[in-house]
Amino acid sequence: MKIMFFQLKYDCVHGILYQWKKFVLLAxxxxxxxxxxxxxxxxxxxxxxxxxxxxxxxxxxxxxxFDIVVNNILDIPTAYILPNILIAxxxxxxxxxxxNGFGTAVLVRTRKKMVWWISKCVWxxxxxxxxxxxxxxxxxxxxxxxxxxxxxPTMQVCTKILGFDKVLxxxxxxxxxxxxxxxxxxxxTSIAISMLQVSLSQILSPIIGYISVVALLIAGVFxxxxxVVTNGFMTVRNGMYLSGGYNYTMIIFVDILIIIxxxxxxxxxxxxxxIFNKSEWRI
Numbered sequence: 389m390k391i392m393f394f395q396l397k398y399d400c401v402h403g404i405l406y407q408w409k410k411f412v413l414l415a416x417x418x419x420x421x422x423x424x425x426x427x428x429x430x431x432x433x434x435x436x437x438x439x440x441x442x443x444x445x446x447x448x449x450x451x452x453x454f455d456i457v458v459n460n461i462l463d464i465p466t467a468y469i470l471p472n473i474l475i476a477x478x479x480x481x482x483x484x485x486x487x488n489g490f491g492t493a494v495l496v497r498t499r500k501k502m503v504w505w506i507s508k509c510v511w512x513x514x515x516x517x518x519x520x521x522x523x524x525x526x527x528x529x530x531x532x533x534x535x536x537x538x539x540x541p542t543m544q545v546c547t548k549i550l551g552f553d554k555v556l557x558x559x560x561x562x563x564x565x566x567x568x569x570x571x572x573x574x575x576x577t578s579i580a581i582s583m584l585q586v587s588l589s590q591i592l593s594p595i596i597g598y599i600s601v602v603a604l605l606i607a608g609v610f611x612x613x614x615x616v617v618t619n620g621f622m623t624v625r626n627g628m629y630l631s632g633g634y635n636y637t638m639i640i641f642v643d644i645l646i647i648i649x650x651x652x653x654x655x656x657x658x659x660x661x662x663i664f665n666k667s668e669w670r671i
Contacts, residue, residue, distance in 0.1 A: 392503050399511035403482045404518060410478045415522045417474060421447060421467050422530055425549070432548050440531040441541040441567035442549070447471075447523075448570045449550055450622020453612040464609055468621055471519075472578070476601040479515050479582045483508045484594050505590075505658045509651050512586050516578045520571075539567045552629070562628040570623055573639060577620035580643040580650075587654035614638040617646065 404411075425446045429438050451463045486508075531537040541563065546552040557563050581601055589597030608618030612625050612634060619625050620639045627633035 391500055392507065395503050395507040396510055399507050400514065403511045404515055407478060411518065411522060414474045414519055417470055418523050418526050422526060428549050434545055436534055437542055438534060438545045439536045439538040439540060439542055440527045441539040442545040443527050444567040444571055445541055445550055445623050448574055448621050448623050450624050451609060452624055454610050469605055472605055475519055475578060475582065476585060476598055479512050479586060480594055480598055483586055484589055501659050502655065505655050508586065512582050513579050516575060516582055520575050540564045541567055556629060560629055566628050569628060569636060573620045573636060576640055576643040577617050580617055580646040583647050583650040587650040590654050591657045614642055617642050
């Protein structure tokens with residue numbers, strides 16, 4: 389337990405605190421997206437009406453499934469693609485760099501490969517929690533300024549700014565809680581994608597890890613079924629809003645399954661890997 393605490397403390401300091409510039413960049417991106425939302429509300433005369441829930445749904449609105457027959461313009465929202473790419477940038481290199489640096493000395497000293505890997509998995513999850521904590525802090529800051537810190541979306545903002553269908557909103561039994569569900573789902577989906585990235589980076593290479601994230605994000609634009617977990621970032625496809633949309637519970641189940649498999653497969657591979665054989669590590 390003492391070794392685990394030492395390793396986790398080391399990872400939190402070097403993998404989160406020392407990467408503060410990346411988190412600042414992510415905070416700036418969130419701020420720009422929120423400012424864009426406020427400007428749109430201002431143009432529609434909705435200043436003082438929007439809630440935190442409206443901002444959450446704006447950030448995780450997503451896009452309708454692309455159909456080449458019906459649509460002639462491919463829509464990939466900035467709020468969908470950019471924050472997730474930055475999160476991949478945050479978690480992408482640290483474990484690999486650690487193994488090629490001081491991490492190897494720690495492993496030689498402790499002789500605990502399992503501890504090293506589990507600590508990296510916990511670090512990855514804490515990095516995601518930190519990223520979303522930054523977002524929530526910004527949302528509350530704006531919500532306090534607008535005197536509306538409610539997570540309940542407003543009809544006016546959802547129809548005029550987000551372009552939601554009024555009839556679908558009125559027939560939804562869970563719409564008041566949708567923002568909270570989307571936030572929880574987004575956190576779990578980010579953890580699942582990041583754990584997959586870290587595991588693939590360790591087994592294959594960091595480049596493959598990055599490619600897997602981009603591939604999932606692109607796949608989410610074209611496919612709306614639950615196996616493509618990036619649908620968890622998209623409100624417009626959520627069955628709580630759209631009749632026939634994806635099953636929220638199934639998305640959460642797939643997220644948890646990916647997390648468990650990524651941790652397990654990554655652990656098995658890492659325990660068997662000769663960390664001193666540099667030929668086994670790829671850029």
